[in-house]
Amino acid sequence: MTDFSKTKDMFHLPEGMIYLDGNSLGPLPKTAAARIARTVTDEWGEMVITGWNRAEWMAQPSTMGDRIGRLIGAAPGHVVVGDTLSIKVYQALASAIDLVPDRKVILTDSGNFPSDIYMAEGLIKSLSRGHELRVVAPEDVAAHIDDDLAVLMLTQVDYRTGRMHDMADLTQRAHSAGAIAMWDLAHSAGALEVDLAGCDADFAVGCTYKYLNAGPGAPAFIYVSPRHAATVRPALSGWLGHEAPFAFDLDYRPGAGIERMRVGTPPVLQLAALDAALTIWDEVDMSALRQQSIALTEQFIVGVEAACPDLELASPRDPEQRGSQVSFRFAQGYAAMQACIARGVVGDFRAPDIMRFGFTPLFIDEGDVDAAVAIIAEVMQKRLWDEPAYQRKARVT
Ligand SMILES: Cc1ncc(COP(=O)(O)O)c(C=O)c1O
Numbered sequence: 001m002t003d004f005s006k007t008k009d010m011f012h013l014p015e016g017m018i019y020l021d022g023n024s025l026g027p028l029p030k031t032a033a034a035r036i037a038r039t040v041t042d043e044w045g046e047m048v049i050t051g052w053n054r055a056e057w058m059a060q061p062s063t064m065g066d067r068i069g070r071l072i073g074a075a076p077g078h079v080v081v082g083d084t085l086s087i088k089v090y091q092a093l094a095s096a097i098d099l100v101p102d103r104k105v106i107l108t109d110s111g112n113f114p115s116d117i118y119m120a121e122g123l124i125k126s127l128s129r130g131h132e133l134r135v136v137a138p139e140d141v142a143a144h145i146d147d148d149l150a151v152l153m154l155t156q157v158d159y160r161t162g163r164m165h166d167m168a169d170l171t172q173r174a175h176s177a178g179a180i181a182m183w184d185l186a187h188s189a190g191a192l193e194v195d196l197a198g199c200d201a202d203f204a205v206g207c208t209y210k211y212l213n214a215g216p217g218a219p220a221f222i223y224v225s226p227r228h229a230a231t232v233r234p235a236l237s238g239w240l241g242h243e244a245p246f247a248f249d250l251d252y253r254p255g256a257g258i259e260r261m262r263v264g265t266p267p268v269l270q271l272a273a274l275d276a277a278l279t280i281w282d283e284v285d286m287s288a289l290r291q292q293s294i295a296l297t298e299q300f301i302v303g304v305e306a307a308c309p310d311l312e313l314a315s316p317r318d319p320e321q322r323g324s325q326v327s328f329r330f331a332q333g334y335a336a337m338q339a340c341i342a343r344g345v346v347g348d349f350r351a352p353d354i355m356r357f358g359f360t361p362l363f364i365d366e367g368d369v370d371a372a373v374a375i376i377a378e379v380m381q382k383r384l385w386d387e388p389a390y391q392r393k394a395r396v397t
């Protein structure tokens with residue numbers, strides 16, 4: 001059983017801050033700075049190019065992929081790390097489309113993160129084969145799975161509301177219709193129990209800078225089901241996904257299994273940060289994490305609803321239907337969030353009116369939730385958001 005009072009001490013948390021934004025960018029693991037410094041000085045500094053073998057830099061995308069695999073229900077050898085999540089979305093979707101050559105519909109929902117939708121649109125244009133991206137309301141996804149469907153492309157947990165799709169059910173429906181199911185786990189990996197193999201998902205992608213805490217710009221990951229891994233065509237056919245990169249052949253031959261989803265040079269310094277972050281995750285029991293996440297989000301909802309009648313719950317009330325974040329709607333949400341941040345409660349705002357708070361049991365506990373609720377209550381009851389300093393500027397970064 002994971003002791004979350006111990007994991008909290010493994011992070012550097014800024015003094016006086018209750019950090020409820022680990023769903024967007026995780027905090028710094030205390031060992032990360034030394035771990036990165038070791039790679040810089042002992043490996044890059046002393047080994048220079050021999051580090052690719054001596055420090056096993058070249059193997060890290062796969063070894064780290066296996067460690068992430070445990071957190072998302074993937075057997076070793078089916079996850080690889082690299083690139084950004086947007087790139088991995090493109091790569092997975094391109095491979096998925098190839099598996100269903102006679103169909104043209106890609107189905108997603110309006111709660112998906114815009115980058116996934118933009119990448120799909122860009123891919124469709126580049127292919128010029130008449131594919132159509134169908135964007136429906138999240139609750140209508142199941143009803144739109146029919147015999148025209150090529151790929152069901154969904155983000156499991158909605159970045160705005162935290163609403164969670166039923167991965168097992170929708171994957172099974174997609175398969176029954178003869179389609180491929182592809183999942184974005186950006187707001188799932190490290191947030192809840194995911195069982196990719198048990199759900200029989202075809203492809204999954206995700207990032208490591210949110211709940212996994214590998215730092216700003218940390219690389220993404222991709223999963224390919226064992227059913228497809230040896231046959232999928234990698235659309236981004238970079239040299240490190242080649243069967244024999246150092247043969248420098250001029251013809252591309254995909255590497256074995258998941259290795260073919262590698263593209264180019266691994267981000268070694270960022271992988272050092274990921275290594276430090278995964279050293280914490282290696283010991284975490286995902287079922288205990290989920291239980292604690294639900295306890296924290298329930299405590300938060302009860303507290304905020306009792307003290308702040310002007311905030312309307314935007315997340316599902318049923319904990320089984322939401323991820324590890326809680327969102328409230330408020331017309332002055334931007335200003336209210338600025339007022340909370342000024343008082344040390346860091347969540348974030350998503351247009352047009354969502355105040356979003358992430359609950360990350362590795363470093364947030366019941367005391368933090370009570371303290372955050374008290375500050376949010378003060379902001380709302382005293383209308384502190386009404387101060388001109390907190391109003392939204394024309395240009396928001
Ligand atoms: C669901 C989802 N997909 C894609 C992205 C984009 O990821 P990246 O900026 O790493 O490409 C994000 C976050 O930014 C996200 O939340």
Ligand SMILES: Nc1c(O)cccc1C(=O)C[C@H](N)C(=O)O
Pocket residue numbers: 023024025113159186
């Ligand atoms: N990746 C981000 C970035 O580089 C800058 C600011 C925010 C992000 C995010 O991850 C946003 C995030 N996907 C979200 O859920 O809103």
